[in-house]
Amino acid sequence: MIRKGIFKKPKNELEGNRRLKQNPAVNIPDEMCVACPNCKKTLFTSELAEHYNVCNCCEYHFRMNARQRIDKIADKDTFMENDADMISHNIIDFPNYDKKLNSSRLESAENDAVVCGFCTIGGYSTALFVMEPYFMMGSMGTVVGEKLTRLFEEATRRNLPVVGFTVSGGARMQEGILSLMQMAKVSGAVKNHSDRGNLYLTVLTDPTTGGVTASFAMLGDIIIAEPQALIGFAGPRVIEQTIRQKLPMGFQRAEFLLEKGFLDEIVHRKVQKAYIAKLLRLHSKGGEVS
Amino acid sequence: MSAFDKVKAARSSKRPTAKSYIEAIFSDFTEMHGDRRFADDKAVVAGIALLEDMPVTVIGLEKGSNTNERVMRNFGAAHPEGYRKALRQMKLAEKFNRPIVCIIDTSGAYCGIGAEERGQGQAIAENLYTMMTLKVPIISILIGEGGSGGALALAVADEVWMLENAVYSVISPEGCASILWKDSSKTKEASECLKLTAEHLLEFGVIEAIIPESKGFQAMCSNIKSELINTFNKNKSESIDTLVSKRYKKFRKIGERT
Numbered sequence: 001m002i003r004k005g006i007f008k009k010p011k012n013e014l015e016g017n018r019r020l021k022q023n024p025a026v027n028i029p030d031e032m033c034v035a036c037p038n039c040k041k042t043l044f045t046s047e048l049a050e051h052y053n054v055c056n057c058c059e060y061h062f063r064m065n066a067r068q069r070i071d072k073i074a075d076k077d078t079f080m081e082n083d084a085d086m087i088s089h090n091i092i093d094f095p096n097y098d099k100k101l102n103s104s105r106l107e108s109a110e111n112d113a114v115v116c117g118f119c120t121i122g123g124y125s126t127a128l129f130v131m132e133p134y135f136m137m138g139s140m141g142t143v144v145g146e147k148l149t150r151l152f153e154e155a156t157r158r159n160l161p162v163v164g165f166t167v168s169g170g171a172r173m174q175e176g177i178l179s180l181m182q183m184a185k186v187s188g189a190v191k192n193h194s195d196r197g198n199l200y201l202t203v204l205t206d207p208t209t210g211g212v213t214a215s216f217a218m219l220g221d222i223i224i225a226e227p228q229a230l231i232g233f234a235g236p237r238v239i240e241q242t243i244r245q246k247l248p249m250g251f252q253r254a255e256f257l258l259e260k261g262f263l264d265e266i267v268h269r270k271v272q273k274a275y276i277a278k279l280l281r282l283h284s285k286g287g288e289v290s
Numbered sequence: 291m292s293a294f295d296k297v298k299a300a301r302s303s304k305r306p307t308a309k310s311y312i313e314a315i316f317s318d319f320t321e322m323h324g325d326r327r328f329a330d331d332k333a334v335v336a337g338i339a340l341l342e343d344m345p346v347t348v349i350g351l352e353k354g355s356n357t358n359e360r361v362m363r364n365f366g367a368a369h370p371e372g373y374r375k376a377l378r379q380m381k382l383a384e385k386f387n388r389p390i391v392c393i394i395d396t397s398g399a400y401c402g403i404g405a406e407e408r409g410q411g412q413a414i415a416e417n418l419y420t421m422m423t424l425k426v427p428i429i430s431i432l433i434g435e436g437g438s439g440g441a442l443a444l445a446v447a448d449e450v451w452m453l454e455n456a457v458y459s460v461i462s463p464e465g466c467a468s469i470l471w472k473d474s475s476k477t478k479e480a481s482e483c484l485k486l487t488a489e490h491l492l493e494f495g496v497i498e499a500i501i502p503e504s505k506g507f508q509a510m511c512s513n514i515k516s517e518l519i520n521t522f523n524k525n526k527s528e529s530i531d532t533l534v535s536k537r538y539k540k541f542r543k544i545g546e547r548t
Contacts, residue, residue, distance in 0.1 A: 086547060092485045095470070142545025149542065171438070171460050173469065176485045177496050180438060180460040181544040184446045187418035188538045195423065211460075213411030214399075214439045219419055233411035233439070234401030238465075243402050252406055262409050 036060050052269040061206065061226050061269055065108065066115040066130040069165055073273050074119035074128060081117040083150060088112055088143045088175070097174040100136065108134035112143040113168070116151040121163065122277025124284060127155040130165040131212075138168035140212055141175040145182025148216065152189035161199035161283065163276055166217040169235075170210015183215035190219045199283045201276065203267070204231050204254070222279060224265045225254035226272075231262075291455070293481040297463055299455040300434045301397075306507055307366075308335060308350030308393040311433060314511035315518070316341055316348060322379060328408060331372030333364045333396070336379040338388070341518055347383035349376045349444060350393035353434070366435075367400035370413035373443050377417050384426050389522045392430040392444040397462065399440030414443040421446035422541070423534050427525040429518060431501070432456040448537050449498040449521060451514075452488040458496070459486035495544060 032045045039058035048055075052072060053062040064072075070079050090097040105111060113135040119128050129151055131138040148164075155162050171179040190200060202220035204213075206229035213233050217223075225231060232252040240247060250256050257263045267275045291299070299305070312319050316339035324330040335350045353366035376392075383390045399410055421428060430447040436458030452458065461469075463481040468474040470483075485491075488500045499517070503510055525533060 092483075094483055143547075145545050146547050173461050173466055173484075175545075176460055176483075177458060177491060178494060178545050180442055181496060181541060183439065183442060184418050184422065185541045185544060187415060188422035188446075188541055191419050191422050192538070211439055214414035214443075215418055216415070218409070218412040218415040231411075232406050233399065233414070234406065239401050239403070239406065247403070251403070260407055260409070262412055 034062075036062075054269050059227065059268070061228065063133050063167070063206065065134055066110065066132040066165075069130045070115065070117075070119075070128070072269075073121060073130075073163075073165075073276065075121060075123065079117050079119040079128065081115060082154070083116060083147045085111060086143050086147060088141055090174075091142065091178060092174075092176045094174040094176070100174065104135045108132050110135050112147070113138045113140070113172075114144045114147055116147045118154075118160070121273065121280060124277060124280035125160055126280060127151050127160050127162040128164070129162070131167045133167045136169075136172065138166075138212070139170060139172035139179075140168060140182050141172035141179050142182060144172075145179075145185050148186045149189040152186070152193045155198065156189075156193045156196055159196065159198060161201065161280060162193065163201050163203070163280075164216070164220070165203045165205055166208045166212055167205045168208055168210065168212035168217075170212055180211065183211045186216045187219060190216055194219075194221070199280070201279060203272065203276075204229055204263070206230050207235075209233065209235050218262070222264050223262070224267045224272075224275070225257065225263050227254060227266055227268060229254045231257050292478075293457075293484070293487050294463070294478040296455050296487050297457050297477070297481050300457045305434055307355050308352045308395055308433065309355070310507070311393050311431075311511060311514070312339065312348055312350055314508065315515045316346070319348065323375070325371045325374035325378055327374055328371045329369075331364075331369050331375055332362055333366050333368040333400075334372035334375050336376055341389075341391070341515070341522070344519070344522060345386075345388050346522075347379050347388050347390045348393070349379055349390065351396040351441075351444065353395055364400060366396040367398060368396065368440060369400050369402075369405045370408040370410050373399070373413040373417050376444060377413075377420060380421065380424060380428075384424050387426060389427040389429070389525070390424075390447075391518060392428065392447065394430055394432045394436055394441050394444050395434035396437050396440050397435050398437030399443070414439045417443040418446050422538060425530045425534060427522055427533060428537075429521060431514065432458050432497075437462060446537070446541070448525070448533060448540075450496065451499045451501055451517070452491060452497045453501050453510075454488055454503045456488060457481075457486040458488075458491055459484050495540075 036055040038060035041057045110132045116129045201222045204225040208231045319339040321337040335352045354360035354363040428447040430445040430450045432452040463477040464474045467476040467480040491497045
């Protein structure tokens with residue numbers, strides 16, 4: 001059946017207005033919405049923040065910036081940041097690096113790609129580092145290397161554990177070979193920390209790749225990851241180009257790494273704090289038998 | 291020579307590979323295979339040899355010198371089992387108190403399904419971690435390409451030497467160009483930007499010495515040989531703990547802030 005007059009133009013202004021009133025606009029809230037990249041459900045940002053930035057429909061873990069994570073992991077008001085004002089310079093005179101640094105500072109509101117400090121988690125004192133995905137995708141240059149090394153050295157002096165959240169595209173190309181050397185430098189600092197009997201726990205989040213995977217991310221005494229996080233040495237696109245074939249579903253995801261024996265556990269964001277606090281408690285007494 | 295010329299020279303198929311150096315510098319080289327975990331990676335050649343009269347452990351990343359051998363050695367791109375094989379030999383070197391010489395020539399650690407499944411990142415990380423406090427002297431020599439983490443996994447050493455025309459970089463010029471200009475053919479510009487030549491690396495304090503190539507292969511090898519002997523003899527005069535703490539400090543000061 002064809003509805004009569006469906007294409008009819010309003011004869012005058014009054015008629016037009018009346019029509020609009022008959023179809024009131026849908027209720028548009030004045031807050032921001034995001035679509036879940038996995039299940040496409042529309043979520044309110046406020047709702048998302050309450051749910052640990054996890055989609056309440058499909059459990060997709062949204063990317064979180066460093067401050068949001070610290071807020072969720074450290075006990076309230078205990079986080080004391082170290083080296084907050086250390087900034088990168090264009091040491092090897094790489095084209096456009098200065099510009100890139102400036103825009104990254106604006107985008108992330110951080111001075112570089114890692115935030116380091118000390119805090120308590122569930123009442124247990126620990127060093128904490130959290131990488132910042134919105135600063136050049138958490139890439140590791142000399143500032144990241146130096147801040148992490150200092151954190152491990154300080155934790156070694158104070159005999160404290162280190163808890164670290166990684167998210168990174170790898171070594172920062174713009175600082176050339178000096179970035180590569182940070183892999184060795186931080187690994188050395190982790191070794192010295194470990195040789196003194198201290199605990200190091202890493203939480204690998206989406207994505208952790210390249211030089212970060214091939215150094216301190218994989219050096220934890222305990223390594224956990226977030227569900228579905230991409231973790232690998234080479235990025236999936238590089239591998240596809242090298243071997244000229246499509247990669248299987250789920251390749252390089254946290255579940256795949258757990259199956260292959262490279263992770264201790266996959267821990268949902270909602271229970272991460274309790275999980276980390278429990279492990280800190282289990283390591284707090286040393287190994288002495290009474 | 292421009293940076294790009296050096297990249298081409300370092301990759302040239304006419305360039306001698308690790309095995310030629312092992313033959314020219316050491317005697318009685320006895321190869322040891324396998325990582326005791328998964329397989330024997332042929333991109334890594336490892337074993338025990340004599341440096342004059344001193345037993346040393348020698349580990350090389352070998353590209354192969356003809357087409358068949360190159361395929362067999364995966365063009366010098368090691369899998370995790372290659373790095374684990376190297377680490378096993380290094381631990382044995384520590385046990386028997388033998389100095390270690392690493393000869394590096396690789397475009398990078400292999401990226402493929404198997405390499406990821408078996409933990410390429412974890413294997414490299416473990417090498418960096420263990421080598422930093424290994425209680426024997428370590429010298430690494432970059433003879434051709436030093437490709438990123440795959441090269442660094444054998445270069446956490448007390449001294450890193452580099453041939454005049456070798457290159458050592460965080461990313462290949464092709465990779466850099468495709469990220470920076472979305473055009474992987476701009477390798478010439480990228481090679482300049484990356485500061486990957488021996489002169490630059492010496493200036494940055496990443497390497498300790500540049501080995502001249504102009505006098506020909508045999509002369510260069512006898513030069514390397516005498517330098518190795520000198521350095522290992524010098525090492526004997528200090529305690530191993532001093533050597534290990536110097537090794538850490540050396541890497542510690544790269545990018546250090548005051």
